[in-house]
Amino acid sequence: MEYVAGAILTIDGFKKGYLGFENGRIVETGTDRSPVKPVCKGLIIPGLVNIHTHIGDSFVRKKNIDLPRDVESLVGPPDGLKHQLLSNASDEEIVEGMKDSINIMIESGTFVFCDFREGGVHGVTLLKQALNDYKVSPVVLSRPQGLCYDRDEIDSLLRCSHGIGVSSISDWSYTELEKIAKHTKRRKKFFALHACERVREDIDLILDLKPDFLVHMVKANRDDLLRVKDNDIPIVLCPRSNMFFGLKPNIKVMKQVGVDILLGTDNGMLNSPVIVDEVKFLKNQYSDVFSTDELLNMVTYRARKVLNLDCDILCPNSKAEFVVLHEKSLKPLYISLV
Numbered sequence: 001m002e003y004v005a006g007a008i009l010t011i012d013g014f015k016k017g018y019l020g021f022e023n024g025r026i027v028e029t030g031t032d033r034s035p036v037k038p039v040c041k042g043l044i045i046p047g048l049v050n051i052h053t054h055i056g057d058s059f060v061r062k063k064n065i066d067l068p069r070d071v072e073s074l075v076g077p078p079d080g081l082k083h084q085l086l087s088n089a090s091d092e093e094i095v096e097g098m099k100d101s102i103n104i105m106i107e108s109g110t111f112v113f114c115d116f117r118e119g120g121v122h123g124v125t126l127l128k129q130a131l132n133d134y135k136v137s138p139v140v141l142s143r144p145q146g147l148c149y150d151r152d153e154i155d156s157l158l159r160c161s162h163g164i165g166v167s168s169i170s171d172w173s174y175t176e177l178e179k180i181a182k183h184t185k186r187r188k189k190f191f192a193l194h195a196c197e198r199v200r201e202d203i204d205l206i207l208d209l210k211p212d213f214l215v216h217m218v219k220a221n222r223d224d225l226l227r228v229k230d231n232d233i234p235i236v237l238c239p240r241s242n243m244f245f246g247l248k249p250n251i252k253v254m255k256q257v258g259v260d261i262l263l264g265t266d267n268g269m270l271n272s273p274v275i276v277d278e279v280k281f282l283k284n285q286y287s288d289v290f291s292t293d294e295l296l297n298m299v300t301y302r303a304r305k306v307l308n309l310d311c312d313i314l315c316p317n318s319k320a321e322f323v324v325l326h327e328k329s330l331k332p333l334y335i336s337l338v
């Protein structure tokens with residue numbers, strides 16, 4: 001049996017201790033010294049969860065294009081540069097880009113990612129091709145080809161994915177989006193969307209769609225955030241993506257209001273999908289707002305809860321799905337998946 005030791009992340013913060021593991025399972029845990037010399041010492045956390053990616057546009061990173069720093073011109077459907085590049089790219093190019101991002105995620109300790117997959121059923125097929133033999137687990141939120149509701153298309157999408165993830169209410173005819181949201185919720189699948197990223201949007205209309213989570217909420221005011229909190233809906237922040245576009249979410253108010261905050265890396269074309277980099281970004285910018293264990297909880301237990309994944313981990317008999325991070329730099333020192 002092998003051991004790792006240091007501080008173990010729990011829902012209530014770090015506790016000193018060790019884990020003993022063998023054949024892919026945790027066998028024992030303890031709060032004193034490890035019985036034998038550990039293979040690694042540091043912060044022991046569950047495998048990381050990146051709850052918001054678009055890895056389908058990762059291939060753009062290699063092109064070294066000077067991307068416009070404006071949400072609408074870069075990623076707005078249907079004519080944003082991203083969508084033009086996607087429609088001109090071959091399937092092989094898109095799949096290779098996805099594989100690059102999947103490798104980066106695995107090497108940085110990500111065990112689960114939730115991808116907003118564009119391109120209808122074909123888009124989901126490409127992601128599944130890219131995932132082939134990788135051990136990382138995806139939660140795939142698919143998206144209709146066009147900006148309208150088609151019952152058969154939504155049925156097909158829900159058969160091959162975990163739910164639907166769309167751009168924002170500003171891009172859609174609301175009645176069409178409402179039909180998609182209702183259809184998805186009837187099938188008990190995830191429905192999530194971007195909200196209030198570049199403009200403030202009507203929070204009541206957004207909440208009426210019964211989303212499982214909202215991405216961004218940069219332009220939301222305190223009242224909007226209170227409504228989100230009252231409805232118990234988590235907000236996914238993508239701080240580095242926001243910074244690229246010169247956007248600044250009101251993080252202090254989000255924290256004051258007590259809304260559940262999660263973290264994602266957003267478009268693969270903008271940033272590498274290393275979720276710990278978002279943790280480090282917030283740790284540097286908001287050291288007076290968040291503690292390290294709070295930030296690490298967002299990318300482990302809290303994200304797992306929202307995605308309905310098992311939170312009873314890092315305990316005897318659970319799968320050995322953990323990462324050991326350097327206490328100061330948060331660099332991964334040991335990843336049980338690789």
Ligand SMILES: [Zn+2]
Binds near residue numbers: 052194
């Ligand atoms: Zn996004």
